[in-house]
Amino acid sequence: MDKQWFNDEVNKIDVPKEELNIAIQKGIARAKAEKPVKKIHKKRRIALLTAASICIGVLGSGFVFPQMTRVLADVPLVGKVYSYFHDSIGQNLSASKLVTELNQQAVSNGISVTMNSVYYDAGRIGITFKVDNPEEVFMKNNSGRGFYYDFKLVDGSEKWGRAASFDGKITKDGWLGNIHIDYPEKELPPNTTLPITITSIGDTKGIWKFDIPVKQLENKIIHPQVSVSSEDTEHTLNFEKITVGKSSIAIDYKAMYPLVGENDLARIGKVTDDKGNEIDFKTSGIEFGREKVGNQIQSDERSIFGKVPEDAEFIALHPNVRLSEKPSIQDLNQKTPFEIQSTRSDFKIVVNSIQHKKQKLILQYTLQNVDTKHISMDELINRGEVMNLIDSSYLDKEFAPIGHVIKGSNVKVLDKEKLQFQATFQLDGEYGVKNFSLKNYVLEVEMLPYHPEKTLPSVKIPLK
Template sequence: MNEPRHEVKQAIEKIEVPEGKLDQAILKGIGKAKDQQKRPSRKIYPFFIAATAAVFLTAGSAFVSPAMARMLSSVPVFDSIFEFAGDLGLVIASERGLSQGIGQTVTDQGISLTIEDVYYDGTRLSLSYLQEGIDEKGRIDQLGELQLFVDGKEINFGDSRTGKQLGDTQYAGVINIHSVESLPDSFELKIGARHISDVSGSWNFTIPVKKAKEAVKTISSGETVTYEDQIITVKDVKIGPAGTKLSLSISAPDASSFMMVDDHLIQFNLLDEQGNALTLLDAYGTGDDLKDGRHIIEMEFRYEPLSDDVKALTVSPYLMPVNTGAPVKIEQELLPDHLPLTVDQGEMGSIIVHSIRHGDDRMVLTFESDSEFPFDGYFQYNTLWLEDEAGNNLTSSKKALPERIRPNIYEQEFKKADGPLTLVTFEMHELKMLKEYEVSIPLR
């Protein structure tokens, strides 16, 4: 969306952004988020450092509104916007029948907005919506900033959004809401929207919200590590059917140095006992409290749902370089008869292309990350794509991100093309793992 708080997430979701420009976008977005707050009593710092892909699956749903039914007539294999535009956790929640069907529609200025479903389990609060209508210029405008009230009290929150345009007049989206205040098990949620891009109007909703039936398991830690001038406390991890939430408390000498050490940004992987990184969906921070002369921020990182067989998790910090300048682009001809193909990315190791399969309307590339760094399920912080002979990017609009199929092995879909193909990527600066500062969290 076009709100300042989404700039970091938007920048990273454009997978063609070079590494150096991406670093600058992260810092720029963080800075703007700090400066532009509705309610100054307590700050929210969005760190939307993950690219979230729409997941395309088929599953059932107990409720479909008329607006949703019209949308599904053009996309008949989906029964829920959560399944169409949400992350894996929301797909699972919808498949299990844990989301609440709402189906409330409000129309103003010729634009209809429908709240379709809500999901709440204590680790996340997510809404799906359908927008119909165009402005005077024939555009589908983007939903602006919201006002939220819980049991009549306005709350301070941040949000992250995903979605997809359907046809010429419809847009389906998901909003993940991150509340500063703790929310009760059940409450009345009032939603107010005053702008859809440049169109002013009034789209107001009142919906009941109840915590999902499946319980969320909380594992407390409390372990603290200190790296340079950053003091990091692992508070707990919450495990639910729609996601895994890691809560950290981080203190720094001043507010401008949160998670920054020299020219590096501290980030966190969450690893299973096999060393596989859980896919990071989004992250945000709240606070900037002052205690004993140090500034404190409460960080929450939301990852993919955890499989039942995982017995332990490890919080693994690492350093991401920023302000590294324009990266070196690598282009290499991809010859199907000369595979495997190894592409050296410098400090971060290599990409090894094992195969490319051609279907009726797509190509599927299978590649391996030959690196000590544990990239997550979407190969985030790294990128590759294919170009045709004319230099057109062949990245699929349906499945734009790689998906991990085995440890370090990924598949990525591309548009089908005839003729020569070129694989494009960049040299990578080191993402340095801080193994001596890892924190283990037994789950059993």
């Protein structure tokens, strides 16, 4: 940190000198009591402890310096924090001194939280923070390995909620938090500030507000304008933009779906470099909105992968599509056998018999036209176990309450060659149903899991 810059910024702030001196002395005492993680040259140790004492003392006093935001010069702890969360992007950027240091502190209900660092690279934001005095946190379920917390991003909308993932770890370096945000907009505006409000730590409620400055690192933009379609031409992906960041890569594409597949999911299954090495997967299928255009559904989407080798001549994208289909609802008192036909393929389930015996419902069924090359027997059993029994009076509701639904069954194989199975539903017990009858309950069958992924041709994108 530049000394003159620091002095200039501090001089702008009206700080009670007596309180500041007390805070600094406390910080010095705390710093002397701490043992360094690894050996440091004596002279360097004195310099680091002095700087740490001042920072800890000032920040520990409750003052907030939002302007103390600088690119890291040499702070190994930041990279170590990212390693706790297996954040390879953060680790790589930290090693290259491309992570932005944050010294923003907020105090609520006696608990101090300090935001430590942030990066934005090719569509992903990474943030780290530390709980400064965890001994003040009340937590009912303390495993000693991690802590839980809740927070609100920007306006707290669902869009921002879906974009975030987070974790908290209890380490020898303290209580550390990590928040990942797959930026839910196509472009990051210049001079972006990201409001974050932590609303609870453990079981302690509070309001810890921060304004995080986010800046895009220098990157390379490629506009390949390459399209690829499925063999049946139902699905098309147009690759419009590739952002090659310092430690990650963002792939923007427009996916076209048939109307019957308005909820299908086009994804980049994997990315490989010119030597066939697979690039680390980060996230796939960030959607910026779907709309009907003619006889298609169009969706602007993004997938994020890890660092591409600097000497790579090209990357290969390997897309796929997951077909969607609404659950099939069947009356239990209809005559057997009856067929449950997929609306997306020739797959079907033949229900051979339904028997209601005391507190059990036993259903025998046969699968036909199943892609057994891509779906194993264990997977077929698991798919059968997600069938449900639902009180028909709740079909128009968002969900049926306990006592009016049986979630899942036990499935066994009757004939492996003929793909014949038996599903047994337990009607009583803690999660049983009241007043069950074949007339008043229906069978809900998820058809989606029986569809294998539809593989699209791979696409080569030159990088040079």
